[in-house]
Amino acid sequence: MANEKKAVIVGAGLVGALWAVILAKRGYQVDVYERRSDFRQAGYVGGRSINLALSERGWKAVEIAGIREKIAAVAIPMPGRMMHGTDGSLTYQPYGEEGQAIYSVSRGGLNIELVNIADEFDQVRFHFNQSCLGVDLDNSSIRFEDNRTGVQFAIESDLIFGTDGAFSPVRQSLQKLPRFNYSQHYIDYGYKELSIPANADGSHQMHTNGLHIWPRGQFMLIALPNVDGSFTCTLFLPFEGGASFENLKTEEQVMAFFEKYFPDVIPLMPTLVKEFTENPTSALVTVRCNPWHYRHKILLLGDASHAIVPFFGQGMNAGFEDCTILDALMDKFEENWPAIIEEFNANRPEDANAIADLALLNFIEMRDKVADPKFLLWKKIEKHLHEQFPKEFQSVYSMVSFSHVPYSRALSEVARHEELFGKMLEIKDLENNWNGPEVEAVFREWLAGN
Ligand SMILES: Cc1cc2nc3c(=O)[nH]c(=O)nc-3n(C[C@H](O)[C@H](O)[C@H](O)COP(=O)(O)OP(=O)(O)OC[C@H]3O[C@@H](n4cnc5c(N)ncnc54)[C@H](O)[C@@H]3O)c2cc1C
Structure with a gap:
């Protein structure tokens, strides 16, 4: 029963790992199943932007997890955006008041820190290399396959949290239900990660404390600083059409494109063509759905219920806020899960839809309006x-x-x-x-x- 204080979490990404910490602090026995191997040993596979912008909503959750100081020590404040014109000119726009900033943090570092904190609790068990195949809703039973052995098995739980990301197999099981609303929308833009290495002395090649943007009307390049002196850059570009990924196939095309639109980054990116050729071009999706739960026993959180485009830097922050809201509802309803989930699902999807819309609007602002x-x-x-x-x-x-x-x-x-x-x-x-x-x-x- 749910009041036995037991829960299963599917997905040990940013939201799942944080949620495990919060439940463990309240004395829950938590089993966390994760498809990947233990990234603390195997190394965190990059991609999906190696760093992320952490802002106020995220910090609150980091604080509840008790790792504020640890994360703050390796977070780089970005109090404003630094715009790069085609002529190499720089314009700085503060994001807020003096003292306010968003922070560049390492995705892998944050995820590992959250898993470590959760793992310190005796009653939290991580099960890596276990891929969720789906949920048998009526029995509250989750099917898994062990990636190493191929063995399939099922576990039952009266309290299941699906934090398994934008393509959540837990959500896919809910999608089969009548009256389950679901939409996914891909924008016509893709993204590719590139990098600017550190100077020989480990310092940054550009101004450290800023989110760098090269707004170019229909597309843009951004760069966030890393603590090792490098920058992770992301090029957002249409898949097809004039200036697009489909038209950047050869070394000549890539160089001509950068010379025309981003001449100031060429000297900073010694491996530009190699990275452009080898790094994947990824798609950007918005996922909306409702309800987020099934019979108050299975609840979707984070990208599993609300994946958004990254232009407001809020996807993780919103997922973390899901956790802090639930944490407060646990106090309000004295851990009565049907009541918690009922209230959460009555209010939170409206906010998730709103940040999805705001993120889409902010793309236009970043790529076009800022200039x-x-x-x-x-x-x-x-x-x-x-x-x-x-x-x-x-x-x-x-x-x-x-x-x-x-x-x-x-x-x-x-x-x-x-x-x-x-x-x-x-x-x-x-x-x-x-x-x-x-x-x-x-x-x-x-x-x-x-
Ligand atoms: C380019 C880009 C830039 C971004 N920048 C920012 C930013 O600056 N700030 C911000 O707040 N957000 C940002 N985001 C959004 C952010 O990455 C997501 O919102 C966040 O990762 C969601 O966390 P999550 O735990 O819900 O999902 P995920 O991080 O996707 O984690 C899901 C976990 O579930 C596991 N999993 C998946 N399938 C299974 C399965 N079948 N069985 C078991 N486990 C499974 C995965 O391995 C993973 O560990 C960005 C996203 C992109 C794409």
């Missing part, structure tokens, strides 16, 4: 409004990255803020009148009208 003078003016307006009315005005970016405001509220603010922007632009000589009565009047009127 637009109108966008830069809006950023200035946002900054002044926040300075003048700190309690009443927060940018959407800040709400998402530096607060715990529900994602659905942040999404609903997008249209409201656009309206405010339009009104601010009507003020004469705005840039010399930030503290004038008109700005305040327009702002107050907008506030009152909403």
